[in-house]
Amino acid sequence: MPFKIATWNINSVRLRIGLVERFLDEHQPDVLCLQEIKCQNDQFPAKNFKKLGYEHMAVHGQKGYHGVATVSKRPLSESYSKDYVAMGDTRHISTQLEAGGRKLQIHNFYVPAGGDEADIVKNPKFDHKLKFLNEMLELPHDHSGVENILVGDLNIAPHENDVWSHKKLLKVVSHTPIETEFLDRIRDEGGWSDLVRQKISTDEIIYSWWSYRAKDWDAADKGRRLDHIWGSPSLNENLTNISILREARGWEKPSDHVPVIAEFDLD
């Protein structure tokens, strides 16, 4: 049976609920993982999702900033959040569901951006980011018939072809060697497969984020691949398609991130 999951940093779910509805209507993922919902749990537009058949949701939000939510057509169970770096902010939610007789644990992450300077002494935000990544090394491995999917805005573009200029971004937070090597470690030591790069070769340049500050984001095309979908290696053979919805960056009042979508054929 087909199973489709999408991740999207929406940059305010209340402001962009219309875009979310359009996306769900046109693409019909089974599960949508949102980051930067920028609202408290009771402000989350649950009715809009229910109306479109997304009756199951796990929301972990706070006032004004951050916040993650996972919405689903299928029942969600065992929802929990881990308070990374004990900051009391809302950057992770984990849910479990069944599809095609498989149990899937879905980790939805919003990794800290890390501020301007790649220096843990001068810049506490960078220190926070590295501590957050350090705790991500402890993510659960496969156990007792549960397969894992990790999605979200990881705020790191790990590969040379995940940024518009490898050279120019080597000192820019999101693409510094300390970050990209850290992300590689989390992926490799955690036994994760980068599902997006399973389908799209590292020879190909791909982005999921373009700054609001460019005059013409499309023409300048100075993007970065900050949004990721990882999975247990056992899911590799079931992965049928990956898409990055570049066109969504051109929608009216867009998020600066676009949806990244993985499709599976689960037995």
Next chain:
DNA sequence: ATGACGGATCTAATCCGA
């Protein structure tokens, strides 16, 4: 090197994003 834009918030000016 800087600043460009755009969000939320005790709606004005400030903090934040990456």
